[in-house]
Amino acid sequence: MSTPLVDQFTRARSQIDNDFFNQGIAAQPASPPPLPQVGPQQRRNGETHYPRQMANHEDLALLRTARDLRQHVLLGGPPGCGKTASVEAAFDSLFDPATSPGLQTLIGTAETTVGDLLGTYLPDRTPGVAPGTFTFVYGPLTIAVAYGLPLLIDEITLIDPGILSALYAVMDGRPHLLLPGTDIPPVPVQPGFCVFATYNPDAPGSILSEALASRFAHHWQVGTDWDLALELGVPPEIVQVARNLDGQRLDRNNGLLASPQLRDLLIFRDQVPQFGVEYAAGTLAAKAAPENQDQILEAIQMIYPMASITRLGGRYGR
Ligand SMILES: Nc1ncnc2c1ncn2[C@@H]1O[C@H](COP(=O)(O)OP(=O)(O)O)[C@@H](O)[C@H]1O
Ligand SMILES: [Mg+2]
Incomplete structure (x- = not known):
């Protein structure tokens, strides 16, 4: 039905919608400029790694900035498309092997244990140490936390969700890592610790639980370039x-x-x-x-x- 009153109302209504819409557009903050580039990197195997585009940033620059902000990054995609290589390329050159353990890595499987993450007691065979002595050897999570290093967990969705809870507390911002079953005091989480993880959504047994997904501030879908x-x-x-x-x-x-x-x-x-x-x-x-x-x-x-x-x-x- 079209009456002058209805027409007037419709016009007023569409003006409000337009104003709202325009305001909505106007309210969008301007995109920040691209992060400073890291540039092509030499991999440890001698290959050159070429950075890729992520939004309007270079992927390697974004990965380094995410680490500075302790915003964990999850990369999903088929095997061999460049997930691990990107994380290694972002961080390998930041650390001098003579002075730093560098990027910590763990390859996840269905058999991964809390000990694989945190560390385990192993027989100490150092000369002069009494036979039968056991020493706690730090796992990659503990080293990353203690030295403020990035931690790369490959194939994270193959790891039993119960085991991953050992990781969640420090990902969530708890200031200490606990080493249950040891007499080692809580390890303070140093700046520079950040988790980077990869997974293949189509791998048999791959489970991307909500608990896991929600811990990662960045989710990247990776495919071959x-x-x-x-x-x-x-x-x-x-x-x-x-x-x-x-x-x-x-x-x-x-x-x-x-x-x-x-x-x-x-x-x-x-x-x-x-x-x-x-x-x-x-x-x-x-x-x-x-x-x-x-x-x-x-x-x-x-x-x-x-x-x-x-x-x-x-x-x-x-
Ligand atoms: N951006 C890149 N520049 C150059 N080579 C790359 C790049 N990304 C991947 N590669 C090559 O592809 C191979 C497979 O990548 P990788 O990261 O191991 O795959 P994924 O972790 O996804 O299984 C690497 O060993 C490297 O040779
Ligand atoms: Mg990989």
Whole structure:
């Protein structure tokens, strides 16, 4: 129904909506400028690590700033896409191995124990120490807390949630780390301690509990940078195949739980001149989970028709 009164009301109403909307836009604070760049880093294995984009910042700069603010960072993504490498690249060069234990690391599994995090009593074999003496050897969490270092926990979602509660108190800001069952006094948490963790959401047994997720101020979804793969000399045809397969994996409709990522492509690149393109392509398919092998081999055969799963044959030269 349209009457002058209703029209007037509608106009007034839409003016209020507009004002609110405009105010809402105007109320957005301006984005801060990008953080100062860290730049390409030399990895311990001699490789160059190239920083990536996260929002309008460089990922390595953001990781370092997160540490300064003790805002823990969780990176999720398929194996081999660059999660661990980014954290190592952000922190390795900050510490001189001669004077600092540097970035602390732990690879999580379903069998990880509280002792793997905090430390355990081990037989002390130092010359002059009485046989049968046990000494408490600090675990990576205790070293990171005591020396104010970043701690990288790879595959954190494979660790039993009950075990992780040993970590939560210090992540939440408790000023001391307790070492239950020892006579060691609480260890003060030093500035510089911060947790960086990676996980693969599709790994069997991966559990990202709310308790775990909520402790991380930053959640990054990581995937392979296909342009970087090209820049690193991976043949464009295989990059395209991997990229297509990755799209199918992300679709989640066709049962593909894993597909070749940057690590696999770099191995392919290195194998081609050594062993030939068909062998390298066969390896790429052979490393896939059995239920995905046919699908991945089929995609690879579109560009390398002679590729087949790398199966060991009979006696050489027969
Ligand atoms: N930004 C990058 N620059 C150069 N090489 C990279 C980069 N990210 C990853 N890589 C390469 O890819 C490999 C796999 O990355 P990694 O971090 O180990 O994977 P993830 O932890 O996700 O399983 C690394 O060993 C490195 O050779
Ligand atoms: Mg990793």
